[in-house]
Amino acid sequence: MTDAVLVLNSGSSSIKFGLFDVAVAEPALLCKGLLDEHEAKPRLVVKGPTGEDLFETRKETPEAAGGHLFADVLAFIEDRFGGRSLRAVGHRIVHGGPDHSGPVVLTDDIIAKLEALTPLAPLHQPRCLAPVRTLAAIRPGLTQIACFDTAFHHGLAPPANRFAIPRRFQARGVRRYGFHGLSFEYVAGRLAEIAPELVAKRTIIAHLGNGASLCALRDGRSIDTTMGLTPLDGLVMGTRCGAIDPGVLLYLQQHENMPVAEVQHLLYHESGLIGVSGISADMRTLLASHEAAAHEAVDLFTFRAAQQVAMMATTLGGLDCLIFTGGIGEHAKEIRSAIGERLGWFGIRIDAAANETAREQISGADSTVDVFVIPTNEELMIARHCAAVLRAM
């Protein structure tokens, strides 16, 4: 047996992982799982490529977990796929800053520079980088590769990458970066397989998950996106506010006497769907609720999503193709149809029966825009990048 890469997709609440065989042209999934160090009883769950249970372990307390779950993952891999050498670990790193337009092999110097970007993604960057440090400690010498959410948007040009503040700040890196790039890159690749004639057309991908953003694509490349310097901007999210009048932040500090750390917590953890509903950050819970506040939160979500689709369409000079992805985009038919209805003036028609089953194309024959549901796969995208980096090494 030959080469494998372990992929870690560290999100704000848990770590998803996948082990891929990269000796073949297209990385093949060997096993996948979930590593949750933040539960009361941290757990590791490993499943086969088609979801069958392979392994599960729990620690009694978070203190007992302290990095041991990673050692358990490595031990499981050794045990089960013994002859297959683990060539590298690939990480989803949310912020790559101005320096990275593609994946990079991590060194101490690069890790320190990425840690310094924490203020620009406080919800994600520490969670993405902690496993890098843990793995470096328990398996020194193991190649670790960073794949950035920002890299896909590296080509963003003025005016799309600018803020209207004094230009000296642009030179210091205060500009729009954009995120969810691994997801957008994967979905753009799937579109090229499903409907190659649409790749050259004006396309928007809506990644609607716990975090949410839109990407405007021309010829498969990002030319605009709704997130900016940080993953706070743009759409309403599970716990994040999305685009907001910057005067609100000044007001909170000056008149509510909130220190910066409290404002940061409010915007990243207490806003969005959870803030407006007061009930939940989870779209499933809100859609099932009969409370008026839940309805209002969902209404604001689709209102702002439709507005920003129109904004991205303006960047593109029109719209030919709209793709839904992410946990909400793939699974919440009510959200897709509400956004579609709000964009009815634009000629978008979502077919009710197709929307119900959500198998690829969901627009009606009378729609001026082709609308699709395409499941994302950030782990596979990371595995592909790692395979390319390893081939070049």
Ligand SMILES: Nc1ncnc2c1ncn2[C@@H]1O[C@H](COP(=O)(O)OP(=O)(O)O)[C@@H](O)[C@H]1O
């Ligand atoms: N069947 C469903 N119906 C509605 N929403 C769903 C469904 N399945 C998942 N979701 C929503 O998807 C969101 C999580 O998306 P996901 O892309 O998995 O997030 P992340 O990777 O950012 O943690 C949650 O709001 C969840 O409620």
Ligand SMILES: CC(=O)OP(=O)(O)O
């Ligand atoms: C960048 C971002 O918002 O990521 P996630 O959706 O995983 O929170």
Ligand SMILES: [Mg+2]
């Ligand atoms: Mg995600």
